[in-house]
Amino acid sequence: MSIEEKKRLKRNDRVTIRTVATHAGVSVAAVSKVMRNAYGVSEALRARVTDAIEVLGYRPSRAARGLRGRSFTIGVLLIDIRNPFLPEVIAGVNGVLAPSHYQAMIGVSDARVQLETSLIESMIDYKMDGLILVAPRLPSDIIAKFAAQIPIVAVGYHDAGATAFDTVNADDQRGAELAVEALLACGYRDIEMLSLGEREGHQVSVVRQREIGFRRAIQRAGLGSSAPITKIPIAPPKREETMRKFLSRKNRPRAVFCWSDLDAITLLSLAMEMGVRVPEDLAVVGYDNSSTAALGLVNLASIDQSGRELGQVATRTLISRIEGRTGAEHIFQMPSLVSRNSLTRSGKAPVA
Known part of the structure; x- marks a missing residue:
């Protein structure tokens, strides 16, 4: 960091995207592309911008981003936090979001429709860019109404006829x-x-x-x-x-x-x-x-x-919807059997 940059930061502790761009020697638009993981960004550019962000300790203003139409925040709504399957889904979501500068905010509705509706409305009010609903209990027409306001991907929700939102499921x-x-x-x-x-x-x-x-x-x-x-x-x-x-x-x-x-x-x-x-x-x-x-x-x-792969696919699907895709996608993944002692004492897969 140059002496002039250090003096400027002393006068104003707030590091902005312009500060990052100046430090990296690139345009503000280039920094924005790296932060939203846009297609076509070179590894060299990504490295320069990422290094600048780390050196400067840049933290984007969520409120300002929301006012500009993008907060780089994705809401993940869970129904039943007790299910040991869910951490894998969340790990898949976070794995995709980590290099993209999106962040996940998680809400738990406790399988109550009224609370589920309220949480979705709150996520919309907080200007989140999109929602991943994991096994929602809401009727499809209600989800479609929310999808008219914000991009939505539903996981564990088998509605292949939905046109307003996407679904990602195992078969x-x-x-x-x-x-x-x-x-x-x-x-x-x-x-x-x-x-x-x-x-x-x-x-x-x-x-x-x-x-x-x-x-x-x-x-x-x-x-x-x-x-x-x-x-x-x-x-x-x-x-x-x-x-x-x-x-x-x-x-x-x-x-x-x-x-x-x-x-x-x-x-x-x-x-x-x-x-x-x-x-x-x-x-x-x-x-x-x-x-x-x-x-x-x-x-x-x-x-x-x-579950990890479901979370990854759902996140990529949501980001593509946020980036402008309009046609609904309904993605199926094939499950498989893992044989252990509760099926056969040997733990070996049965012979068909």
């Missing part, structure tokens, strides 16, 4: 089919699904999509036209009570597919407490392949939908 129907196929390959024929109660999921939710895939796989295997699904409440203590009743049933199935690791892990814990051996008495397959599922004491077979 949840196929994921449920993979779980059933794995159980069938291990010789299990008495298979049931643990899902959420009717009030906790709608037709476009991952819960209902996984139910559709489960029923299809059961019927395709010739195991009956009515695939058995046990619905559990979302809130304790009724959640645990319902699981205990399931485990103590005289006609308990030989194998179970859980809609999420969130409940599959709880089921494993209760099974151990009640003396139900896994997989000898009950084989269990979860969904999400969360980090907890891979722990040695848990060892839960699970469907992997790569």
Whole structure:
């Protein structure tokens, strides 16, 4: 930094984008391009601007950016912070945003529609550039109304007909089919699904999509036209009570597919407490392949939908929408099975 620059900074502690441009020897427009990760920026230019930002300690004014029409802030709205799958999604979002100078602001709605609506409205009021909604509970027409005001990408929301906003999903129907196929390959024929109660999921939710895939796989295997699904409440203590009743049933199935690791892990814990051996008495397959599922004491077979990749794809999709894309995109990713001891004691993938 030159002596003249140091004197100027002493007179005015506020480092502006013009200060950065002068220090880097480039135009203000060039600094702006680097900060928003615009296409076509050379590595040399990026390095000069990034070095200047670090040396000067430049922190962009969010308020000023908002007034100019861009705040470089993305809102991420989560429904249920308890789900161990969500940290991977957030890591994917942050991984894409880190080099772009966008920042993520996270809100948690606690699965209440009124709070979800209020948080979205607040994010719009704070001039955020776009929103990533993870498994929203709002109807599609309401999300579309918000999307008329701000770019939106919904993750875990199966509405391929939406035109106002984008969706990024794993193929949840196929994921449920993979779980059933794995159980069938291990010789299990008495298979049931643990899902959420009717009030906790709608037709476009991952819960209902996984139910559709489960029923299809059961019927395709010739195991009956009515695939058995046990619905559990979302809130304790009724959640645990319902699981205990399931485990103590005289006609308990030989194998179970859980809609999420969130409940599959709880089921494993209760099974151990009640003396139900896994997989000898009950084989269990979860969904999400969360980090907890891979722990040695848990060892839960699970469907992997790569939450980190979902977060990355959703973020790139949102940025392209912010940059001017108008046509809706609906992106599907293929899940896969990760076999562990809750499916077969060997932990090896079953042979189809």
